[in-house]
Amino acid sequence: MPSASTTGLDRTAPTPGQPVTFSEDYYQRVVREHGYDTFELERFSFALAGLTADELNLRFLCHHRGGAFLSTPKASRIITTGFGMSGPPHMGTVAQILGITRFQLAGERCQIVLGDLDAHNGKGRSLDQTRELAERFAAFCQRLGFNDTAGILRNQFDDTNCLRNLYLLGFYADDGDFGHAEEDNHSYYASLGVVDDRMTFRRKVSLALMASDFVTLGQDHDAVLVMLGIDEHKYVRFTREIAERLDGNTTLRGDFALASIYSRLTRGFGGQPKMSKSIPDSSISVVSTPEEIRARVTGDEARTPAESPAYQLLCQTFFRPHEETIALIRDCATGSPLWRKTKTELAEYLISVMELW
Structure with missing residues (x-):
């Protein structure tokens, strides 16, 4: 997953009509170049709500003034x-x-x-x-x-x-x-x-x-x-x-x-920069059919977590424990049988979530 450092961020506007792709380069820029003041975005070095710093850095991207929050009763x-x-x-x-x-x-x-x-x-x-x-x-x-x-x-x-x-x-x-x-x-x-x-x-x-x-x-x-x-x-x-x-x-x-x-923003399907309610084909939603959910998740052939909507959903929904989620990075990269099985199980989980709507 992309990393971040403690710096500022540039007010870099996207080209009109062109999407910002939420890639590793985007994340690096967002924490590096903020032209309108020192708006520090930091990686996690503390635990929060039972999540270790390592897990917070996996599930989320960064924080600002998290220490001030934690120091408050x-x-x-x-x-x-x-x-x-x-x-x-x-x-x-x-x-x-x-x-x-x-x-x-x-x-x-x-x-x-x-x-x-x-x-x-x-x-x-x-x-x-x-x-x-x-x-x-x-x-x-x-x-x-x-x-x-x-x-x-x-x-x-x-x-x-x-x-x-x-x-x-x-x-x-x-x-x-x-x-x-x-x-x-x-x-x-x-x-x-x-x-x-x-x-x-x-x-x-x-x-x-x-x-x-x-x-x-x-x-x-x-x-x-x-x-x-x-x-x-x-x-x-x-x-x-x-x-x-x-x-x-x-x-x-x-x-x-x-x-x-x-x-982190979940990469959208169909080449969209992120999943958005405003662009239905970019996402899996609670009104997607089971067939659409299975097809989109199991059909995700991306080989890096930053490019894989399925991996990002798995990570951000806490579908697997921290250590298993980390181990699946390699399986995502190789498209292993375990990764294919995990995608199938993730699709069924998302279908069960959809049914709660």
């Missing part, structure tokens, strides 16, 4: 992630749910935000559709093991406190902040017509609400750890810059530790 810290409700979840989203559920089972307080308003404004989906999807997502998260009594499982529509805080944060935001917060593959998705090609007002509101999600947690917790895909690292940066401007003229505090943990 458990009672005063929280891990959060969230999903847009633009369509039924694909297996990359499932992996995020399984990851935060793993943290919760190890005793961390956790939150999942179901982005119904995000999908409505940011992706142009009808409000009725996104609210219905949020209800289904909530039930799906519970079936995958997330405990909404021990943790927080909520949508955006009903959280009026977070919506009020969005307005308060608006006093400290500038139009220029939003232009620097584009997802790395935005221009590619815009070329396909699945998102607005400009930073429209409704996209700004969607992004500001995500920032408010994070800041609102910081009002009651001394440390917030955001779990996202590495392509979304600019969202956390956006939030941090605004939170640092908070002063005595607001009821909000910005002196909490905002940390982040980033997962």
Whole structure:
């Protein structure tokens, strides 16, 4: 799997209409060249939620300020992630749910935000559709093991406190902040017509609400750890810059530790840079047929983990224990009988997950 080092990152934009390929080169650049300040992304040197540093480096890519999060007592810290409700979840989203559920089972307080308003404004989906999807997502998260009594499982529509805080944060935001917060593959998705090609007002509101999600947690917790895909690292940066401007003229505090943990992005099928709900052929989703799932997983002939959607899914869903997952790197490279058997078993597991939807 790709490695990372502690440096900054360049605001290198993709060529319009061309996808960013989330290869080893991309990961190296994302931790090496960040032109807009020292945004350190570090490899793991500590254990978290029962996962050793080695396993964290296998399952995830990197972190920012993880040490500050760990130094905060458990009672005063929280891990959060969230999903847009633009369509039924694909297996990359499932992996995020399984990851935060793993943290919760190890005793961390956790939150999942179901982005119904995000999908409505940011992706142009009808409000009725996104609210219905949020209800289904909530039930799906519970079936995958997330405990909404021990943790927080909520949508955006009903959280009026977070919506009020969005307005308060608006006093400290500038139009220029939003232009620097584009997802790395935005221009590619815009070329396909699945998102607005400009930073429209409704996209700004969607992004500001995500920032408010994070800041609102910081009002009651001394440390917030955001779990996202590495392509979304600019969202956390956006939030941090605004939170640092908070002063005595607001009821909000910005002196909490905002940390982040980033997962590797699951390579998409059909040559797509990542699995995306917006591009159905790129992914396996909960509405894929068993035949499609078997065909895509067993038909994956890539010989390196970075190029293999099947290996990345196996790794990120915790389908095999750490040591077995490491050992399978060689089997993936050779296409051994064990690797073919593992892909078949992985396909059946993903089918069982799909049936929970």
